[in-house]
Amino acid sequence: MSVHPPPRPAEDPRVRVRRVAWIGLAALATLAVAACLDLPVSPPRPAVPASGVSASAVVDAPPPGVIRVRLKSTSVPAAITSAGTFVLSDAQGRVVGRTASAQITPGPGTLLLDGRDLGPGVITAQPLDGSPLALDGKVYRGSLRLGPLPAVPRLNVENDVALDDYLLGVLPREMPDRFGLEALKAQAVAARTYALYEVSRRGWVFADTRSQVYGGIDAESALSSRAVRETRGQVLTADGTPIKAWFHSTCGGLTAPAAEMFADAQRGVLDRAVGCPDCRASPYHSWTRRFPTDQFLHSLGLGQQPLTSLHLETDPSGRARSVEVAGTAGKARVDGESFRSRLSSGRPLKQQLLSTWITPRIESGTVVIDGRGWGHGVGMCQYGAAGFAARGATHDAILRRYYPGAEVTRLP
Ligand SMILES: [Zn+2]
Structure with missing residues (x-):
């Protein structure tokens, strides 16, 4: 989750999803981010092996407490x-x-x-x-x-590693130490939960933004290791099972209901937008992008014409479900995520739309888009967690705020 954004191009029309990859601040630190932003939107992954998985890698499950990480597939x-x-x-x-x-x-x-x-x-x-x-x-x-x-x-290489040893190599890649111990502890619980959810569906996790970024021993830091240690066994559950604990870089002031973003959202969990006053310090809290009209229309695959209006349909958190683009020659409606990804693809980060929380307007031959946040907006806002922690919040309070419908429980 990395954040990230990890997230994507040609969309799967069956789902309007921003995708998991937006998880994580890992995106902030790696080139993978930009690439992720342009990955295809993925439907929820089935509980069966993806193509290219050797049968033995699936049938031969790791022992309890051990997580299987797909490090690479190589020729x-x-x-x-x-x-x-x-x-x-x-x-x-x-x-x-x-x-x-x-x-x-x-x-x-x-x-x-x-x-x-x-x-x-x-x-x-x-x-x-x-x-x-x-x-x-x-x-x-x-x-x-x-x-x-x-x-x-071709061969697959996997790492069978104890769950918390895996988290030691994940946490520093998904959240920097400067976010503070309580935010890191909240991240540790979220990352542990996210991994268990994926394992329960697929049997293993990726080592990159398709799951969570895992850097092995080289990635480890003393403070994040302490956060993993001090939250040992803690997971977010609903009805007794780990939830899909999404997280993202910056919500921009309000998180997004999971069902607005992900086809595999669970009923009763993360089902509402949560106010977040604590991510104002994020460099991604608000931003503005400008596109000459011809580039704007070209990116959306629309014919050149003078623009007359841009109209948004939004979800309960204010994020764009769709954008209606009207010109002198006609109208087109673009799905919110398609709008974001098409106007971001191939552009440097400073020119990308970092979320679908946008307000576009036409200004003398230019389309100006004001936006807020970075990522899909579902679950924990990482900058918000850091800001909340800086005001004295415990990791429990952070998790309660950002994961409505879930509770922190202990693994047996
Ligand atoms: Zn926030």
Whole structure:
């Protein structure tokens, strides 16, 4: 969630969704942001493996308390190294290597270890002496799994890691330390909940803004690790199960009801807009963008003509459900998210529409759009959480504000 924005282009017409990727401040710090903003809108993911997932990676679920993170899917060899020794085992548990360094190469439906064919099963790398494993130089807690894809020379690399060890590598990528301990604790609970929700649906999580940004050990910081530790076991639930705990960078003063943004919104949870007086300090709280009329019409795929009016239909939080663009040659209605993404695609961040909370107007040959916030606006406003914490709010109070309909409970 990263925030982020992560979020997207050609839209799926079945859903008008801003998408998960808007989660997270990770977007602020990475180029992924801009890319994410232009990703396609995704329908809710089914509880079945996505294409390209090796069957063994799905059938062989990790043990309780361990989360499976998809680090990469690649056609080039994967290098696993360690400062100590690790063991490589095949799908039957047989040791196929004991080393400090190995190169696994994908073949069509098989894996090769230093040139030796290991067959079609998943290979597991497990540290022997506590020294963490590195994949292509990036260090991770837990174990690594490498699974070939059927028929093509490609492999998936996954990291099986204890839930809270995973969060140690997520939190600093999704919220900076300067937001303060209580905001970080709220983020830890949200991130833990979000991960559990995704695992319950898909069985694993992505390591980027499609889920939450995960940087492994290199990402960890002392303060965010403390936030994870001090919230151990805490999750947001409704009817006894983890909710989809969306979060975003900046709401701009009012959050958005989940059902306005996401097709998989849960009934009774995040179902109303929440006032947020605490994100005023965000650099994304309010912004203005200007588009020459010809560029504006071109971006929306409309013919060149003098514009006569722009009319918004808004949701209960004031965000655009649609924009009616009228010119001398006719009218067109554009879905709010399409309007945002089309006018953002290929542009630098400072020229993008950062949310659908917009007020457009025509001003002598130019379309001027005033906007508020960054992201989909659903769930926790991260800048708002930081501002609320700075006024003395606890992480409990932060979560109660931004997740109406959910309660903080403890994992058994
Ligand atoms: Zn806010």
